[in-house]
Amino acid sequence: MIQAWAASVFVVGALVLAGIFVFIAFKARAGPVPYDDVAHTGYQIRAFWFLGLAATLAVILTLGIPYYPYPSFRQSTVGQPELQVQVTASQYLWKLEPDQVPVGRVIEFDVTSGDVNHDFALYGPDHVLFGQVQAMPDYTNRLYLKFSTPGSYEIRCLEYCGVAHSGMLGTLSVTP
Amino acid sequence: MIAEDANAPLGIPVEELRARRITLIWLFSGGFVLFALAALGGLMRLAQALGGALDPQLFYEVLTIHGTGMVAIPLAIEAVILWYLLKPVLPLNTALLKLEYFLVAMGVMLILLGVVGGNYAGAWTFLYPLPANRNGAGGAWNALGASAFLIGLALIVVAILLWCLDFLRASITKYGGLGSALAFDYIRGDVDPARDHPDPSVLAGTVVAILGVTGCLAGALIVGLSLANIAFPALRLDPLFAKNVTYYTGHTIANIQIYVAAGIAYSVLPVYSKRPWHTNRIIALAWLATLAIVMLAFFHHLYEDFAQPQSVQYIGEIASYAAAIPPLTVTIFGGVLLVYRSGIRWTAAPLFTFAGLAGWAIGGLGAVIDSTPMVNQYFHNTLWVPAHFHTYMALGVIFFIIGAVYHLMPRITGIAMSERTGRLAAILLIAGGWTVVLCWFAAGALGNPRRYVMALPGLEWLAWIGFIGAVVALTGALMVLRDFVSTAMEIMDPIPRRTKKLA
Numbered sequence: 001m002i003q004a005w006a007a008s009v010f011v012v013g014a015l016v017l018a019g020i021f022v023f024i025a026f027k028a029r030a031g032p033v034p035y036d037d038v039a040h041t042g043y044q045i046r047a048f049w050f051l052g053l054a055a056t057l058a059v060i061l062t063l064g065i066p067y068y069p070y071p072s073f074r075q076s077t078v079g080q081p082e083l084q085v086q087v088t089a090s091q092y093l094w095k096l097e098p099d100q101v102p103v104g105r106v107i108e109f110d111v112t113s114g115d116v117n118h119d120f121a122l123y124g125p126d127h128v129l130f131g132q133v134q135a136m137p138d139y140t141n142r143l144y145l146k147f148s149t150p151g152s153y154e155i156r157c158l159e160y161c162g163v164a165h166s167g168m169l170g171t172l173s174v175t176p
Numbered sequence: 177m178i179a180e181d182a183n184a185p186l187g188i189p190v191e192e193l194r195a196r197r198i199t200l201i202w203l204f205s206g207g208f209v210l211f212a213l214a215a216l217g218g219l220m221r222l223a224q225a226l227g228g229a230l231d232p233q234l235f236y237e238v239l240t241i242h243g244t245g246m247v248a249i250p251l252a253i254e255a256v257i258l259w260y261l262l263k264p265v266l267p268l269n270t271a272l273l274k275l276e277y278f279l280v281a282m283g284v285m286l287i288l289l290g291v292v293g294g295n296y297a298g299a300w301t302f303l304y305p306l307p308a309n310r311n312g313a314g315g316a317w318n319a320l321g322a323s324a325f326l327i328g329l330a331l332i333v334v335a336i337l338l339w340c341l342d343f344l345r346a347s348i349t350k351y352g353g354l355g356s357a358l359a360f361d362y363i364r365g366d367v368d369p370a371r372d373h374p375d376p377s378v379l380a381g382t383v384v385a386i387l388g389v390t391g392c393l394a395g396a397l398i399v400g401l402s403l404a405n406i407a408f409p410a411l412r413l414d415p416l417f418a419k420n421v422t423y424y425t426g427h428t429i430a431n432i433q434i435y436v437a438a439g440i441a442y443s444v445l446p447v448y449s450k451r452p453w454h455t456n457r458i459i460a461l462a463w464l465a466t467l468a469i470v471m472l473a474f475f476h477h478l479y480e481d482f483a484q485p486q487s488v489q490y491i492g493e494i495a496s497y498a499a500a501i502p503p504l505t506v507t508i509f510g511g512v513l514l515v516y517r518s519g520i521r522w523t524a525a526p527l528f529t530f531a532g533l534a535g536w537a538i539g540g541l542g543a544v545i546d547s548t549p550m551v552n553q554y555f556h557n558t559l560w561v562p563a564h565f566h567t568y569m570a571l572g573v574i575f576f577i578i579g580a581v582y583h584l585m586p587r588i589t590g591i592a593m594s595e596r597t598g599r600l601a602a603i604l605l606i607a608g609g610w611t612v613v614l615c616w617f618a619a620g621a622l623g624n625p626r627r628y629v630m631a632l633p634g635l636e637w638l639a640w641i642g643f644i645g646a647v648v649a650l651t652g653a654l655m656v657l658r659d660f661v662s663t664a665m666e667i668m669d670p671i672p673r674r675t676k677k678l679a
């Protein structure tokens with residue numbers, strides 16, 4: 001699950017960074033050592049730090065491309081759409097046609113809005129966020145998903161759309 | 177010019193006294209407003225923990241005030257701090273700072289009028305056509321409430337724009353051109369010791385000022401168009417264009433907060449580490465890169481708008497990743513290096529500044545993770561987003577401001593704030609603040625949407641822990657505010673408190 005990976009990377013990274021700051025805070029009290037002595041080694045470390053950081057980000061950027069949620073990338077990973085679902089958002093309702101889809105098929109959700117900006121977000125039967133796309137007036141955003149688990153998927157709005165935003169719910173039924 | 181006022185301290189120029197007075201007025205007003213805004217944040221966390229205890233209309237009015245205020249006010253205060261720190265080296269305008277105070281005060285009044293009086297609850301990141309609230313389903317606000325809010329916002333935007341233009345004028349005048357003010361001489365290797373060259377604080381301020389001008393102009397455009405749409409419903413905007421302009425404004429104005437903070441850190445940390453922080457080619461290149469990157473990174477706010485051209489999504493990701501490199505390799509790394517084995521005494525000023533660097537670094541990590549499209553698909557508009565921006569704003573920007581206040585007070589008033597209070601408050605603010613943001617990170621990873629009146633069922637416990645963290649942090653903030661106010665009031669007392677104690 002991507003969420004778990006991302007959260008783990010954050011926890012490890014945050015702990016390492018926090019550890020460095022705490023270490024430096026204690027080491028800072030030693031001295032004073034002439035700055036030139038510290039700076040010389042520091043600049044050498046910085047060169048490696050810069051290269052390592054840039055290389056890491058470049059690798060993540062490259063590896064991440066096949067997982068982009070955009071239609072052209074999604075079609076290459078989940079396949080051509082087999083069924084379409086029309087999704088129209090409005091304050092504070094979701095209208096799905098149809099509102100039932102089978103597992104194992106590639107579904108194209110054509111998402112738009114009749115009034116203000118919304119965000120069509122599907123939560124699986126395990127209550128984990130499964131996918132999302134913005135619902136905008138005058139535009140249709142296409143989201144490609146393939147379900148492997150049947151059940152009732154809850155639809156929530158993830159773009160603030162007015163005071164009843166938190167209660168804007170819907171359901172998509174995924175059948176075996 | 178030397179002081180002519182008989183009551184003025186001898187030998188202090190009148191211009192300096194004026195600068196001190198207006199800075200103190202800004203800090204005094206800003207301190208109260210910031211604390212009130214933070215308390216509103218704690219209130220929202222409590223309401224979420226209680227499963228939506230606040231009426232949604234009220235909750236979103238609170239959210240609108242909190243969000244708008246926390247973007248505008250810290251930026252305004254930081255700008256004033258940087259202004260005061262650089263006043264000795266740049267010909268900055270004091271009268272303009274008074275006008276900016278007036279504009280911000282008027283803006284705040286109108287925003288409060290629009291929200292409290294007019295029930296506007298469309299948030300500061302309003303997306304067209306929400307402010308018009310055409311069918312009345314958005315909330316209880318009407319055209320008047322939304323217009324008052326937008327005009328109030330426009331006044332604050334004008335105040336920020338004036339600061340930016342004045343700073344640019346001053347730095348260009350001082351260094352003989354924009355290129356020199358942006359330290360191009362260092363990039364070209366053409367540094368003449370006989371001429372003035374910008375130190376890192378000036379360089380940061382110049383880059384911020386340029387970015388601020390672009391952000392303010394975009395802000396004026398979207399506010400103007402939104403007002404026009406309210407007045408003339410037939411005037412329709414392209415929702416995707418409007419969204420791009422809104423996010424350019426929001427991203428730029430929110431982002432420059434941390435870059436003004438960098439300018440402050442460049443001035444404050446060397447005083448305590450007793451080491452110089454000079455401009456060099458690497459710093460000049462880093463700030464030039466930042467100037468370009470910040471203008472392009474905002475596209476990551478539109479990753480889930482698949483109607484946006486895909487090439488733009490690439491630009492957004494590359495710029496968002498690139499945005500991490502200059503601070504992590506130059507300012508944050510430089511700050512760490514500056515204090516390492518310097519023999520520094522961790523008084524409140526450097527302590528808060530150093531802790532702010534940590535908040536910036538770790539918040540930046542959370543931002544980079546979220547700016548990866550495959551991750552953004554699951555984290556976009558969840559609590560991960562407020563988690564990362566509160567990490568580098570509440571635990572970054574606000575810490576830099578507090579550090580700067582501890583640094584400036586003895587210089588402005590001649591009286592130092594209590595170090596004991598400062599260190600205790602730092603412990604509370606760090607412990608409480610990190611508890612708040614870590615609970616958000618966890619809830620965001622679990623898919624809890626942001627801007628919800630309640631925590632998702634089963635995640636209330638995270639909201640409760642977050643609320644407890646908020647109470648601890650607010651206690652620390654209150655201690656700082658109380659100490660600041662009593663120190664500031666002391667200069668108005670004919671018999672200073674410490675003299676009274678001695679007596």
